[in-house]
Amino acid sequence: MTSQPLHRLRVLFLAALLVLGGCATIQPDPLPSWSDGPARQAIVDFVRQTTDSASPQFVPPDRRIATFDQDGTLWVEQPMYTQVMFALERVRDIVRAQPALAGEEPFRAVVAGDREAMAKFTERDIFKIVAVTESGLTVDAFAEVVRRWLATAKHPKFQRPYTELVYAPMQEAMKYLRANGYRTYIVTGGGQQFVRAFAEQVYGIPPEQVVGTMFRINYETRDGRPALVTAPELFFLNDKGGKPVGINMVLGRRPQAAFGNSDGDQQMLEYATAGDGARLAMIVLHDDADREFAYGPAAGLPESKVGTFTQALYDEAKKKGWTVISMKRDWKRVFAFEK
Amino acid sequence: MTSQPLHRLRVLFLAALLVLGGCATIQPDPLPSWSDGPARQAIVDFVRQTTDSASPQFVPPDRRIATFDQDGTLWVEQPMYTQVMFALERVRDIVRAQPALAGEEPFRAVVAGDREAMAKFTERDIFKIVAVTESGLTVDAFAEVVRRWLATAKHPKFQRPYTELVYAPMQEAMKYLRANGYRTYIVTGGGQQFVRAFAEQVYGIPPEQVVGTMFRINYETRDGRPALVTAPELFFLNDKGGKPVGINMVLGRRPQAAFGNSDGDQQMLEYATAGDGARLAMIVLHDDADREFAYGPAAGLPESKVGTFTQALYDEAKKKGWTVISMKRDWKRVFAFEK
Numbered sequence A, B: 001m002t003s004q005p006l007h008r009l010r011v012l013f014l015a016a017l018l019v020l021g022g023c024a025t026i027q028p029d030p031l032p033s034w035s036d037g038p039a040r041q042a043i044v045d046f047v048r049q050t051t052d053s054a055s056p057q058f059v060p061p062d063r064r065i066a067t068f069d070q071d072g073t074l075w076v077e078q079p080m081y082t083q084v085m086f087a088l089e090r091v092r093d094i095v096r097a098q099p100a101l102a103g104e105e106p107f108r109a110v111v112a113g114d115r116e117a118m119a120k121f122t123e124r125d126i127f128k129i130v131a132v133t134e135s136g137l138t139v140d141a142f143a144e145v146v147r148r149w150l151a152t153a154k155h156p157k158f159q160r161p162y163t164e165l166v167y168a169p170m171q172e173a174m175k176y177l178r179a180n181g182y183r184t185y186i187v188t189g190g191g192q193q194f195v196r197a198f199a200e201q202v203y204g205i206p207p208e209q210v211v212g213t214m215f216r217i218n219y220e221t222r223d224g225r226p227a228l229v230t231a232p233e234l235f236f237l238n239d240k241g242g243k244p245v246g247i248n249m250v251l252g253r254r255p256q257a258a259f260g261n262s263d264g265d266q267q268m269l270e271y272a273t274a275g276d277g278a279r280l281a282m283i284v285l286h287d288d289a290d291r292e293f294a295y296g297p298a299a300g301l302p303e304s305k306v307g308t309f310t311q312a313l314y315d316e317a318k319k320k321g322w323t324v325i326s327m328k329r330d331w332k333r334v335f336a337f338e339k
Helices: A003-025 A038-051 A082-097 A099-103 A107-112 A115-119 A123-134 A139-152 A168-179 A192-203 A242-250 A266-273 A311-320 B003-024 B038-051 B082-097 B099-103 B107-112 B115-119 B123-134 B139-152 B168-179 B192-203 B242-250 B266-273 B311-320
Strands: A065-068 A183-191 A210-222 A225-236 A257-260 A280-285 A323-326 B065-068 B183-191 B210-222 B225-236 B257-260 B280-285 B323-326
Touching: A038 A168, A038 A280, A038 A323, A065 A168, A082 A099, A082 A107, A082 A123, A082 A139, A082 A183, A099 A107, A107 A115, A107 A123, A123 A139, A123 A225, A139 A192, A139 A225, A168 A183, A168 A257, A183 A192, A183 A242, A192 A210, A210 A242, A210 B242, A225 A242, A225 B242, A225 B266, A242 A266, A242 B210, A242 B225, A242 B242, A257 A266, A266 A280, A266 A311, A266 B225, A280 A311, A311 A323, B038 B168, B038 B280, B038 B323, B065 B168, B082 B099, B082 B107, B082 B123, B082 B139, B082 B183, B099 B107, B107 B115, B107 B123, B123 B139, B123 B225, B139 B192, B139 B225, B168 B183, B168 B257, B183 B192, B183 B242, B192 B210, B210 B242, B225 B242, B242 B266, B257 B266, B266 B280, B266 B311, B280 B311, B311 B323
Parallel strands: A065 A183, A065 A257, A183 A210, A257 A280, A280 A323, B065 B183, B065 B257, B183 B210, B257 B280, B280 B323
Antiparallel strands: A210 A225, B210 B225
């Protein structure tokens, strides 16, 4: 009978161990930068429904694909897309190396800082400026140029590197999805080679999970070695209806979840949500002039040069049950550098 | 002192357990269909060198990429590429559904079985025939058509389904590479959507790991739902210099190993082997008329309509240290259905 109290002690000790063990596995909040509300809830519900094997909405791991637009969805796109900022700054170096370009528009206007001429740039002008920064370079050399620029360039408003202007809540959402077996893809209207240069370091997204706009690339010989060299010719525009096509080209599956912020993303969201079972579609609304920027008709503001979130898209989102993410209301913090 | 013999027994017993445990983890031969010889050895050495973390040639898991041509490298390509066989057989059904095509070449010749006209088909004629089987269909509907055809079609020589005419040694090589952390990609001159329809079932290769020739695909609305619909227009030819470009487009990394069988694969092998560290490049030589087919100049035979393995490529392979796989000498068995 003397062993009875000892036995009890042992049981209590083991129970305590189990509890402690249980405590040790309690996860910290995976979405600390999100306020409680419908946006956060939509993500949590979607993950629970699609990863619980007892759920009728269960999605097998190989089909767990989430696609993210980049500019305005994962990082700041104002006052201009980062790749265009990069191109405008690079043009000076390029004109120095190729003086023949100095008298040629649109390069002359950029080098001269002719704001009046630059304000009138057409899409074709912008394309020429972006193309000249990449064309003639091997894909490896271009990636190096991008990385060197990102290491020193600063955003005009925030005076911080562009790679710090990534939205903390979206980083958390990507990590949370990945922790639940989702593969996260960037599907951007920006250049595939531009985004691949930093996507792994900044987002943890490897090159094979970056779908973007493509220049024509040719297989050539450089210094006696085979090389992939970019030509100044658009090969594939990964925007609007191009996004589902680009997704099919690179990954060949319909995404289960898609995140965007403009009418360039509408078709990707349509395509993702047209599949069976639980689907998640989310659109970032830039309504926070204090912490980031406020722009676009859906925020009750004039049409913006980038990231067009029209009233029609807002109405469509409401009709289809897509979740609009209000930066102001749904995000406790926008950037990781905030306290 | 009496415990000494008991202790000895225990040590012996534990030692025996360790040995048995060791035996239990001895792997069965991963390449049973390969004869001993330089080809088999090249694969084994490459895997050992690149996966042993103590090796100077160690390759981190995310860079372990192996690319495989399909026709003539993974399965039979004689007397004609399987996709062309598919297209020739499908044309009858298509002409029945679209009688306007009945009088139009090259469709008339196929339906009439006009061998004389068919012998004169140009590449453009073949392209038109292949395109008509895919164009106007959604990518999902086309995949279904391919799978239905493969379920019943038989190869004219072997009288077996095409999907049984996969080379057992190459299946083993792919599995062996995957077991060692490699991702295996198909990089084919054949259609990306055609190969994706069966690659997962036949090779264990998911859609995002199939790079192929692409028709233009458009985002449209079908029956009120968004759909990806193929147009009869070539978008990207994944052959010769196109293969490294297609690899960059879809996966954005240089392969560590590449397997091919013709001059359509030469640039892919060049590109793979131009990188640093241990690289593996292998070319299948079809020199086995008894078990499969023998064809092409490198086998001392006339130029073949498919899978051109020229003498120049053979010489290049020898010069560069690429391994030529002799089907006759290096493969104990060609197909899984052999005893």
